Amino acid sequence: MSFFHKLIHLRWPVIGLAFIVIGATVIGLPRLTKDTTADAFIDPDSPALVYKAKVEEAFGITDPIVIALINRDANGVFDPISLKIIRKLTDEVGALPYVDPDLVVSLATENNIVGTNDGLIVEGFLEANTQGFRSPVGTMARGEEIRNAIADFPLYSGSLVAENGSASLIVAEILDEDRAQETYDAVMALVEATALPNGVELHVAGEGAVAGYLSTYIDADASRLNPLAATIITLILILAFRSMRAAIVSNLIVLATVLGSFGLMGLSGTSFFVITNGLLVNLIGIAVADSIHVLSAFYAVRRTAPYMPQRDAVAEAMRRMWRPITLTSGTTIAGFLALSVSSVMPPVSAFGLFGAIGVFLAWIYSMTLLPALLSVWPSQRVPAIFRSSRKADTFQRIMQGVGRRILSAPCVVVGTTLFVFVVSVIGASQLVVDEDRINNFQRSEPVYVADKAINAEMDGIYALDVLVEGAEAEALYQPELLRRIEALQSYMETLPGVNGTSSVVDYVKQLHRAVNEGDPAFYTIPDDPDLIAQLFFLYGASADPTDFEEEVDYDYQRALVRASVDNGRHTNNKVIVPALEAYLQDKFDSDAAYGTATGRVSVNYYWIDGIERSNLASVLLSLAAVTLVAMLIFRSAVVGSLAALPVFFAVLLVYAIMGFMGIPLGVGTSMFAAIAIGLSVDFAVHTMDRLREIGRMFGLTVDTLQAFYPETGRALFFNFIAVAGGFGVLATSSVPPLVKFGSLVAVAVTVAFLISITLLPTLAVWLKPRALQACPITETSYATDPHSA
Template sequence: MALDYQRVIDWLDDRIVNRPGRIVAVFLVVTAVFAVGATQVSTESGTESFAEDVPEQDALDAVNSEFEPPFGPGTTSTQLIHTGENVLSKQGLTRMLTLQYRLERREDLRIVGTTGPAGIVARTLDPDAATAEEQLRAVERASPNRIDIAVRAAARDNPAFRNLLSKDFNPESARATSSVTVVEHAIPELAPDEQAAGSNPLTPIQREMQSVSASVGGDIRVFGSGIIDAEFGTVIGDTLLIVVPAAAVLIVLFLVVAYRDLADLLLGVVALVMAIVWTFGFMGLVGIPFNQILIAVPPLLLAVGIDFGIHAVNRYREERVQGYGVADSMRTATDQLLVAFFIVTTTSVIGFASNLTSQLLPIRDFGVVASVGIVFTALIFGVFLPAAKVLLDYARQRYPVPTFSQTPLGSEDSSLGRVLTGGVGIARRAPLVFLLLTAAFTAGATGYATGVDTSFSQEQFLPPEETPDYLRALPEPFRPNEYTVTRDINFLEDNFETGEDEQVIIYVEGPMERDIALESIHRAGADPPDTFVVEDRRASEQSIVTVVRSLAATDPEFARLVARNDRDANGVPDRNLDVIYDALFDSEYAALAGQYLTDERRSARVVYSVEADADSAEVTADARTVADRYRYEATATGNIVVFQAISDLIFESAIVSLAVALAGTAVFLVLVYGVLTGRPSLGLANLVPIVVTVATVAATMRLVGISLNAFTATVLAITIGLGIDYSVHVVHRFTDEVEEQDDPIVALERTVTGTGGALTGSVLTTVFGIGVLVLAVFPAIGQFGLLTALSVVYSYLASILILPSVLVVWERFSGAGSRADASDAPAASGEAE
């Protein structure tokens, strides 16, 4: 026996039809409150939020904070990338030293040290040249021949010199096409509240350094975390400035086609603006920052909102063209649509909220904001819009409000109506055969989709190296800024042996003064995995053990101390380690030792070199294998390991959220159709097009080479949240029509020509509303927009082509009995009228 839900619907109908002014007033007041909250939304950019609470990132943070860098604690750096000439020529060296001199004179830049090829060559020429001014003078006074000799000497005597030059450095000819100079700044660590606010004190410093760099001419670029953070933030603003107006323009154009009435168009636009204001206001009031993933939310809400609006207005117009009055027409429309909106909204929320299962905070935030936004959108278009429409049409009767077309989209005699009945024709002739073919296709697509790649990198959050011409051609203020970070990252990776992404770190925690401590580090490097660089049949490493051995090789007294405390004579002391450490930290190797062992001797850092072309997943697995060899608690970390860990979490998030969304949606649909119609199996029939769509979207990702990343990981669950809209409207309308017609084929024809017309209008607005994300400044969000638009198209096609056959087969196996059982259920909304 179905639940008598009609009382609730009747109560809402009465308020919408008889008290529309009060409803409109309440919604406008709530909008004003949320508008205040919208002004409090902060912005968060970059990859840091994805790494929050990831164990590997926590270990890397501990490494960065506990182990003293070469310039000491409380410092951070900027890189000056010099290109465009022979950077080791007299002119090139003079240009760089001139820049260093001008930078050092600026106290506001807080420079405490500079390391670069120009300074090394200058000190080779004049060992007493300590400042940039003195180094500049030394180079200016030297002949080109003396400079070439100094370059060769520096390359021979200073290992760091080569690392600061591009791979094409030729010491014989003293030539290199590019160099990197590292500038250190005295910047204290940020307080937790400053870190949470996303502030970076280097940003204004590095922006000012760009200005100073331009004053010396040549091609010297400033690169560092401040520039990266600045572009992270700028790309969000630029993308929103392009995407939101583009979405609005396209949606308005489609609204003109769908509504064909100026007043209705303006009403729909007001409702869309309210949905955006409510959602951003919620974010501001609860303190959720706006990040790159949330760029997708405004177009998403615009697209879904207009979908709801087209259904509401179209269903109302269907009644009006039959001669019914304003109140009766709206009551009939809301009788059906409030139930459909409830089902659609709940299933959409299940799809979006399934992202709350993710261990990645930004994806969880997306799940919250998208879910709340969909609820707000349903309330506005399910209650406010009908009430406002009633007020508007009553005003048309009293005042000369301009009225254009008030006919619905799609009819049985229209060309669109005839096209939409194609799926009904298949359902009439061979529904079971068609469904078997569909099942085979779905199984094949699912198998193919298992090969989708997973990735996570900083570059996914940045604009492309070159801004596309179509974006450059945009007029102000829509033209995006010029971006440099991706270009510079690629340049450094291509031209320098950076080493940062060619090593992994093992963070060891334990009493490092125990006898087994150093032996444990030493033994872990034996029999290295395939991805590790091998030296003397051991993993190439840098650790406190290698520092001990280096000092022992140059200091006989320390060597004797090590030998007395090395019971197995392998060069690694295994007793009295406190004495060993005291001697080590009293030596000239103290600074180097501080990079691998903490002062309190409770943790150590071990750096292993890995093959440059090794697969990240394999490197991470091997690093974890080596970490398991340690006697103490040891965590594999480093950029490679952290990004791979996040990539694994992205894959896990996508699969878990998809499973939760499918299961949750199936359970809900079974329950709701059981409660509302007394026919719970309709819920499973409703789910068939979505299963096909999800498999097709996943297969498309592999086919076009799009990986699961921080943005696309949410697409599969979103497919359920958005796609269910189309099948719910078809199924719900079908249940009403089949009760009246008692013939499933006739009921399907009426369904797809009525509801199908609204679905066609909404799919166009949704596809183009979300599809504008392909205009985003950075490609990853464009991929999200493309896949989401495709998922909407697939859902629409599945609902129009596949769902009729599903409903016919369902009706054959359960229709007669179910209809008899449901005869005592409350009258369908159409009969209630």
């Protein structure tokens, strides 16, 4: 008795055990946690991330949520109503549970610094009882005084208030980045509840807002798209087999695969990243492809042997299909594992690992649960299109026609392929790497509009930081070190996209001018370290000494220099970050003090740079792994190489399309290659396996290879329609990267399908590889007429 006869004999224990395993993995789903931060894409041990954490610990600065009030009227943000809104929102945001109330920065929290004969006056811009401000809060006169004070305090111009007075920021640091979504939702609720006069706008942006909104945004999109993809694939299954049985059992295999993979993800403690959404559609495509081939074989058996008992028919179908399904699963797993080990980004590595696990589960369930379910289905009705008395259906006739045209014009097929190859190489050479997190959103989305509006009015909300560390405590009292920081700020402001900088030096110069009766000539760094220490002491005596906690540490040994950048594009980051690091190495690497680039811009540069450095290596390694496995399973270098051709062309052509259309290689688009490799190899392996069966039984001729198209070609066609249709659904997504991702994968699958049914049979006839003809397969039971199978 064959393995599958034994398995079907034990069908109920098999089904029971399968559902126990599914249940055991499902318990991991509630443990899945989302991580939508950009930091997730970089190695936790990366110096950029380590120093970012160091800055957060020393200065309390994280990725903030930024609220901007924009008023383009003549009085700008200095009119009484705008200032009242700023104070109200500052108080409300500071009271939120996951916001640090001591690190909310706005006109309502910051102080003006002016000098008097008796010392310093340090008082809030919106305080009610003040010495420096003469007019009452809530009057136009007070607004004008604040305008003049801001103009006289360079630190705030462009960073807190727009240079033209049209906008002002409220910056809130989130205490727990895992609560970014809740914090963003709470901030948005406050903003939406604020009554605004005509001409006044409120916008919410910043990395904290992006991380918070991205989670909700993608979840809402996925909740619509994933059921739609499943519905479309189900309809395709019904169209292919005219059978609810086929649709139901296929969906059970898909469900078991997806639940198992994501359940194991939760049990392992692996986070659900932004790109993990793509894994779901990928596993659906792979699992349904296995089912399509098994069901095609099952109904083919029922056609040729209509009176065969159902259980025997299932066993025969599995005996025919276990080999190609196992081969495709092996090559797909190899591709995913290669991606996992070669990627430098943790989410991509996790994608590759759990993609491989999902493919393995799909194979296990297709080899066990699927035949068991087919064997216990109460109805033995054969769909009309598969009955022996019926002529070939429409799709079989289409594929037969395709086969005749392809095999009768080999020169056209090869010539067209070579032309496409040359054009693709030209297009792929134009591919560039770029990424901007804000482009994850449609241009109409509030967070996108806010980002563009704020960066247009202000210096910029993307932070490029330098952590300056002195050799000893109170190193920042030394004029030489402060002047080096001043020179660093001047250099940073020459970098593209950098519109302003801030550091403790700005406070020192403002204090120095204030104690010299506001004389602009004294907006300098004092030469005497004792005077610098005295300035800090005077400030502490007049105000809260912790006001500097975002610029210096308690011991005055470490300082944070922050540059405001007006865009988050990698093409800009990869210019300014290396340039800054080179400057620091040259000017800030000594025993007295050293500086390290960090901040959001630096971290983003390194994780996108990881794509630029590793993408090609990952793709080549995945292609090599797939090719090697194909060579091993077919025991032929020639046949293995032929099986890799559709995969190679699928990836190359999509890179060409991206190059010609100006679509950059980013996080979302870089993932298509791994998925394309995993999905495309299925078409190639099924094709080569069937060609080998035909070749060994009847030889490789134009006539004999016609037998490839009616059954295997039809199954591949519906495999292609199901996968391409599933990914094509993503083209309707409201998330731009998913639109590109789904469209590119659909194109890749299309290319792989076309190359598999055109170029591979043509080359098989031309080359007649020995491995496709020698040693007849004794295990197959195909009829002696190749066309009857």
